[in-house]
Amino acid sequence: MIVIVLSETCTPAQRRQVLSAVQFAGSGLRVHTPHLVSLTGDRDRVAAVLDGLPQVTEVTSLSAGYPRAARLAGRAATTPVWVSDVEIGGPGFTVIAGPCSVENRHQMLTTAREVHACGAHAIRAGAFKPRTSPYAFHGLGDAGLGLLAEARERTGLPLVTEVVDVRDMERVAQAVDMVQIGARNMQNYALLREAGRLRMPVLLKRGLAATLDEWLLAAEYVLDGGNEQVVLCERGIRTFETGYRFTLDLAAVVVLKERTHLPVIVDPSHAAGTRGRVLPLALAAAAVGADGIIVEAHHDPSAALCDAAQALPTSDLAELMRRLLPAAQSAGRTLERAPGRRALTSVSGG
Amino acid sequence: MIVIVLSETCTPAQRRQVLSAVQFAGSGLRVHTPHLVSLTGDRDRVAAVLDGLPQVTEVTSLSAGYPRAARLAGRAATTPVWVSDVEIGGPGFTVIAGPCSVENRHQMLTTAREVHACGAHAIRAGAFKPRTSPYAFHGLGDAGLGLLAEARERTGLPLVTEVVDVRDMERVAQAVDMVQIGARNMQNYALLREAGRLRMPVLLKRGLAATLDEWLLAAEYVLDGGNEQVVLCERGIRTFETGYRFTLDLAAVVVLKERTHLPVIVDPSHAAGTRGRVLPLALAAAAVGADGIIVEAHHDPSAALCDAAQALPTSDLAELMRRLLPAAQSAGRTLERAPGRRALTSVSGG
Amino acid sequence: MIVIVLSETCTPAQRRQVLSAVQFAGSGLRVHTPHLVSLTGDRDRVAAVLDGLPQVTEVTSLSAGYPRAARLAGRAATTPVWVSDVEIGGPGFTVIAGPCSVENRHQMLTTAREVHACGAHAIRAGAFKPRTSPYAFHGLGDAGLGLLAEARERTGLPLVTEVVDVRDMERVAQAVDMVQIGARNMQNYALLREAGRLRMPVLLKRGLAATLDEWLLAAEYVLDGGNEQVVLCERGIRTFETGYRFTLDLAAVVVLKERTHLPVIVDPSHAAGTRGRVLPLALAAAAVGADGIIVEAHHDPSAALCDAAQALPTSDLAELMRRLLPAAQSAGRTLERAPGRRALTSVSGG
Amino acid sequence: MIVIVLSETCTPAQRRQVLSAVQFAGSGLRVHTPHLVSLTGDRDRVAAVLDGLPQVTEVTSLSAGYPRAARLAGRAATTPVWVSDVEIGGPGFTVIAGPCSVENRHQMLTTAREVHACGAHAIRAGAFKPRTSPYAFHGLGDAGLGLLAEARERTGLPLVTEVVDVRDMERVAQAVDMVQIGARNMQNYALLREAGRLRMPVLLKRGLAATLDEWLLAAEYVLDGGNEQVVLCERGIRTFETGYRFTLDLAAVVVLKERTHLPVIVDPSHAAGTRGRVLPLALAAAAVGADGIIVEAHHDPSAALCDAAQALPTSDLAELMRRLLPAAQSAGRTLERAPGRRALTSVSGG
Structure with a gap:
């Protein structure tokens, strides 16, 4: 091409x-x-x-066919994406934290308050959960979106949540500040096309066996729809190793920085599988040059309805923030954020 | 469980x-x-x-949580699925053949006629194509469904085609005899749930990094909706080897026969990557005990709009059918089909 | 090159x-x-x-750098290797069977007699066993070689055994008809160089994460030493799937037949992990065009010291031979063997 | 167990x-x-x-069978290994640098001098090189050992070099301070047994498809021989991703710290494939909690005989050392070294 x-x-x-x-x-x-x-x-x-x-x-x-995602000579290395007033891909390292799923009002508001208190920049939580088993908890759905809105109102932090069905896209996009497309749906092209019709940030997770080029082509689907606000999220690939859930591919961050101008963040929680491993992997993500992390945190992990083993207690988030600082600095980043601008977002394209 | x-x-x-x-x-x-x-x-x-x-x-x-997909003691090893009057999972080995995608009327009708002439049992062809790149050919869409209907009318063979968007499900289901869910959508649970509302055969391909249990749990989504007509299709997994497109996992067929009562067929074309490899892999699929194969065939592969390298010319299909016979026999199967029953299919569940 | x-x-x-x-x-x-x-x-x-x-x-x-292993235009598709009077890579499909390891005189001689009675063409058994744990049974060593010689004398069948240490090479080569280099040693270049100094058949198993080209380059080490009698053995690669021990890569056989003139056999036992899976995988190996198989068989698997779960009872070997016939025929092969020639073998090169 | x-x-x-x-x-x-x-x-x-x-x-x-490698309750988290007067696994983060292979006197001495000047703690260089092709450069052999000795004499830095043949073990062990067993030989048990007879440090690289437990069992072979000075080295595993040479598995470091008391270092060079990727991966290794790194460096990479693309110019090593400091600090480590003790080493066991 x-x-x-x-x-x-x-x-x-x-x-x-x-x-x-x-x-x-x-x-x-x-x-x-x-x-x-x-x-x-x-x-x-x-x-x-x-x-x-x-x-x-x-x-x-261009050997790979993603002209809009490609990092081209003479253009910025990274094009920042603003999630409300939080910049991803600028000089600051971004921390997004929150529970795997919205479970109830108390859990959501307590966790959100503590995430905010630790200095994290945005909140994540799932209302629609893709689960391997049809018999598992699939999230609160629209009721969860309502609780998310309340959490945002109380903390002022922008929200990230996942969408799993094209028919939910508009409702979810109205409710949050960044729409996540999960690993299982990375090649759900109908969903990507719908995300391309939005004019707001999209967080695109890597499929668990997706090559970097396939992932960038998935991003290209969104970009091709005219939505330029795409952030990539490395979350671990599937390999033969069974000592943890997924193999966190931090070299991918380095290679993506060569190939694309889209910001790249890392999810250390799903790969880790247990919470004691989240901190070192988060530090490594900062040191390797990622633009941020998204971590699972819960005010009371022992009671979490999903991914309990890997959720950080919010009481550990402050320690995480403190230790991230030198790691981010080694990669030339800060954790402090300049006073942000309020991003202009509209749900659907012109 | x-x-x-x-x-x-x-x-x-x-x-x-x-x-x-x-x-x-x-x-x-x-x-x-x-x-x-x-x-x-x-x-x-x-x-x-x-x-x-x-x-x-x-x-x-049951260690794995798929009670409806599981092969249980005291029940049939395989529950046959009837695609119109073609049985998959009975004593006969089933051959489904056809082009990657419906390209135009001449191509579709010519290929269909030759597929029929060779003795294959059903026709495959894509009207909606999931493609890695947003800039590739994505199929003729609804126009393709019309050409498929014409191919069925002329040959009397049942049709298999892929659906990629929940919003297309009902239209696709009306048009064909078996709905395919492709590898990229194996964990698109919204699509699986819609397939579960059908009362007609669903062909569920394995995700390229899906474990056998994840695949059976995906099937369980369909079964849980009350649609009991699910056929699994092994099509190659992603490994480190780059000598071919995907690693065809024939041992998966053997292990699935231990774990599930659902029929299992094999797609040798996508794994092979080149047509010269399709025949030996098809023979191996028959010998290993699969219930059938689904192969890409085209009346003029050199002109094919997608997957040209791996499509068999229909002129080679007769040879394939002839050589499949002893391979299927080694696994205790025949290629001849008993006079079928016309399956009762309705698009949506009660 | x-x-x-x-x-x-x-x-x-x-x-x-x-x-x-x-x-x-x-x-x-x-x-x-x-x-x-x-x-x-x-x-x-x-x-x-x-x-x-x-x-x-x-x-x-030649894009890959193995001129001696490469299949070149104008030369035979497969260069047969004679193991004593058994041809591998000719018109007949070769069956090598025997226990994982030589355990004692009764076991070795009983199993060998039954292997012979079933019509298998050669005997396999390990005297030096590479084991993942230092505390596992590592074979009888030189005592095992003696029992192997007795088994050969009684049955007339040629022997295959593994060598794991360069310092054992000459002794092992003197004792048997074909020297095996196992998967873990596929890139043990010191061992390959020693095998290259032999003038007798070498069975080179694929490393569990070796690409086809790396494997052929390993064979090239042996060929480069002047030993032209190399047979390749596919035995399963390591992937994410845990439903069996290794992913048997039968497409590798097809691609190897394009790239090399060396004979290729398949070991269905190590990949299977359980004996019920060995038969269908063996049939698939025959149908896909392999030149033979090497299977673990034991006169009393319940007493086997290693790989007990995957060893076929010798009482099942006759059934295996019977069912292999149509599978091999589908690939254009026979099981009967023409009266062989006694191969000239000498342990070390000129 | x-x-x-x-x-x-x-x-x-x-x-x-x-x-x-x-x-x-x-x-x-x-x-x-x-x-x-x-x-x-x-x-x-x-x-x-x-x-x-x-x-x-x-x-x-202990579910895994490596009592000597296992981290047991009530014992030190990490048992330091002293390579001459350089401690690996103590409070300091260790940097080992040097060329892929010893090429000639000028290259070796120049590179060694510059490695020393940058503050790295030890020198690596190969005299015996395992190479995928029999026709590639395989190192200077014994002549290389001589040049290594001269480099040590001039810089005072301890040496690490690889051994690939049991018959070389004693000579190599006499010449250097730490013997490396490479990825291809991780399950070459004859070589591991010989390393177990030494009484000096052994650097054991992970096989490219080895699970963590298989790797620890390989270490157990050395420990079982009575040699307690084993350091593990993660160097990337083989996956489907082709965007770099190997997938550096930094989560492995975290999980190893749970399972074993042996020090763990990381080789970022072989995984990276190109030098621009080595720095961020090295920082990530420090942040994730590794005990050190081993990097390929060359005074003139454009002239390197092997692995030229991934060798850092020694002129970049000072920058690497400077930026490693905050990354190591985020993991609670320093780069400064306390005045060391001269380790007592003897080549063979009592």
């Missing part, structure tokens, strides 16, 4: 000039954004017909 | 007697079918309170 | 002419056999300088 | 009393060290017969 990057100052007429110039130089011509065009063909031939046009910033051959 | 199997002659009153007897012997009591009850608790305790009740055929402890 | 194949009738002078012609056309010139030369460089340039030389049969570019 | 830990003050007579007490309480009684005894049987029964004996510190049931 040949990608043509146009300058920020490129006019519509100049863009038409480019499209006209390359129309016979390849096939599958596609305008992704006003400044990003791709086609299939020979890079040198495409570059030749564009030679001398000042509005052309770059002509690149 | 403790599973209680009731006799075929068990009356409603006798079932109530059983439920009453075990209500304090465990928790999570659930009636799956008129003859299958499960709860969580201690098997010996449950067995004790049921001691002497003639309507109780079996009390079993 | 560029490979030059010389004609069978090529004289030493003609070979020198070739070497002289290509000496400046590339680097790393190496004479593997009198008829096989390789170098690194540009294929077209090498072909140009050899243009018109009648002794040059073929000039090929 | 039942493990009995005896007190530090236990006398030989008291030990005999223990052995006598348990001799009929289980089977496979084995004395591993004067203070560690194991047998197979029922823990409660063993504990009962030992009840009241003051010399018994602990009676534990």
Whole structure:
């Protein structure tokens, strides 16, 4: 795939000039954004017909087919995504914490209050839970969304929650600040397309056997819909090792930083399987250069309805925040956050 | 999980007697079918309170939580599924063949005619294609369903096609004889729940990193909705080996035959990656004891819009059928089919 | 790597002419056999300088660096290896059977007699056992070799046994007809080099995470020593699936047949983990086109000192042989063996 | 396996009393060290017969069979290993650096000098190189050992080098301060047994598909020979992901710290595949709680004979050391080293 990057100052007429110039130089011509065009063909031939046009910033051959997710020369290494007033992918390291699922009002509000008190930047909690067994607890559903809204109102922290069904997308998007697409749905393209119609942040977890390129192509589905606010989340892949739940792939963070401009965070909880392992993996995520973490925390893990073994008690979150600081610093990051802007979010695209 | 199997002659009153007897012997009591009850608790305790009740055929402890998919002692090893008048899981080995996707009328009707002429038992073809890239060909959609219907009318062979979006389920189910849920959607629980509302065959492919138990739990989602017509399809798992597309896991067929009464077929095409490998893998599938295969075939593979490299030319299908015979015989199967019954199918459950 | 194949009738002078012609056309010139030369460089340039030389049969570019193991155009698809008078890789499908380890005289001789009576072609049994734990049974060692010799004398069947230490190589090679290098030692290059100094058959098992190319490069170590009698043995790879011991990779057989002229057999026992799974996997191995199988069999598995769960009782071997026949036929093979030749074997190279 | 830990003050007579007490309480009684005894049987029964004996510190049931490698209650979390005067597993984080292989005198001495100047604690370099291809560079062999000795003399830093053949073990052990057993030989039990006869540090790399328990059992082979100086090295496992060479498994470090008292270091170079990835992975290794790292460094990577792409230029090592400091601190470690003791090492056991 040949990608043509146009300058920020490129006019519509100049863009038409480019499209006209390359129309016979390849096939599958596609305008992704006003400044990003791709086609299939020979890079040198495409570059030749564009030679001398000042509005052309770059002509690149991309082996993987995700022009919108790709990190391109001459553009920012990371494009920050704002979840309400919390920036992911900027100079600060972001900590999202909360319970696996919304269980009841007391649990949700208590945990949210303690997450806020520890200095975490956002709250996670599931109202719709994908579970391996049809007979397991599947979340409170819409009732959970209501409790989430109450938690946000009390703490002021933005919310992340998962959506598992295209028919729930609009309701979930209205209720929270960032919509999560979980590992099992990473290649549920109908769901990705719906997320692409939103104009708000999407947290896209890696499928448990997805290659990095497949994951970026899944992100491309969202981006291709015009939603540019995608954050990736490494959460462990499936390997032969049974000593923990999943193999946390921290090298993936490093390689993603080479390939994409999308922010990357890490979920150390699902890979760990037990809470004693969450802290060291969180530190490693900070040191390896991730833009943040999302951890499971519960005010009383012994009573949690799901993932009890791996949930941190909120009483340990302050210690986690304290120890994250030097680890994040080793990667050139801070934990303090500049006074944020309130992001403009609208549920559906224009 | 403790599973209680009731006799075929068990009356409603006798079932109530059983439920009453075990209500304090465990928790999570659930009636799956008129003859299958499960709860969580201690098997010996449950067995004790049921001691002497003639309507109780079996009390079993099941480590994996899929009572409806499980192969239980005293029941048939395999429960056949009828796709129109084609039986999967009976004495005959079933061959389903057809193109990756419906491309146009000529391609679909030509391929269908040749698939029929070779003696294959059913036709596969995709109208809605899940593709790794948002920029790839995604199928003809509803127009493809129309061409499929025409192919069925001309050949009399039943049709299998994939559904990728819950919102398409009813339309797809109306159009074909068996609905396929693909590997990427094996844990798309919303889709599985919709498939559970059907009363027609569902072909459930294995996720590329799904364990056998996760796969059976996915099947349990469909069964739990009351749809008992589920066929499993092994199609290769993801491993480190890059010499082919996926690692075809034929031992999975053997282990599934120990664990479940659902029929199991094999897709040798996606794992192979190139057509020269399809024949030996198909033979191996027959010899290992699978109930059938589903292969990609095209009247002119060089012109195929997707998976061209792995599609068999239909001119090779007759050879495949001929060579399958001794392989199927080594596993105690035939290729000839008894005159079928026309299965009663209705799109949605009562 | 560029490979030059010389004609069978090529004289030493003609070979020198070739070497002289290509000496400046590339680097790393190496004479593997009198008829096989390789170098690194540009294929077209090498072909140009050899243009018109009648002794040059073929000039090929080989992406993987195993010229001696590679299947080259214009040469036999499979080069048979003779283990005493048993051919592996010819028209017949070969069955090697025997206990995991030599345990005592009664066990070894009883099992050997029954293996022979069933019509199997060779005997396997370990005298030196690599075991994951230092505290497990490690075989009888040299005493086991003596019992193996007695088993051969009584049955007339050739013997296969494993060697795990370079210092044992010569003794083991003297005692048996084929030396096995196990999965754990597939990249023990010191051991492979010693095996390369032999002039007798070597059975090289695949490492449990070895790619096909790494495996062929391991074989190349043996071939590079001048020992051309290498048989490959697929025995299952390590994946995430825990429903059986290893994932038997039968597609590997198909791909190996594309890449190498070395015979390929399959060990269904270690992958299966339980004996009920050995028969279907053995049938699949025959149908997929393997040149034979090596199975664990014991006259009394309940008393076996290792791998008891997966050993077939010798009383089941006759049934296995009977059912293998149609499976092998589906792949164009027989089970009957032509009257063999006594292979000339010598322990060490010239 | 039942493990009995005896007190530090236990006398030989008291030990005999223990052995006598348990001799009929289980089977496979084995004395591993004067203070560690194991047998197979029922823990409660063993504990009962030992009840009241003051010399018994602990009676534990160990699911994995590595009593000497296991972290046992009441004993140190990590047993430091001294490589000459460098402690691995103490309060300091250890950095071992050097070229993949000894190539020539200039390269070795230049690189060693620069490694020393940056403050690294030990030098690594290979004289005997295991290579996937028989036609690749396999190291300088004994000549390389000589150059290593010269590098040590000039810098005063201890040396780590790999051994690949049992017949080289004694010569290599004489020449260096720590003997490395590489990933490919992790289950080369003959080599492990020889390493167990040494009385000097052994660096045992993880096999690329070895489970944590298999790895600890490999360590147990060395420990069982009476050599207690074993350090483990995580170097990446093989998975489906092809975006880098191996998947660095940092969670393994966390889980090993639960299971074993042996120090654990990390090799970020082989997993990374390219040098730009080595720094972030090294930081992550420090933050996750490893006891050190071993990195490939070369004074002129562009000229390196092997692993050129992943070797850090020694000019980057100072930066690595500087940035490791906060990462190590986040895990409670320092980089400064207390004035060491000169470890007493002897090549072979008593």
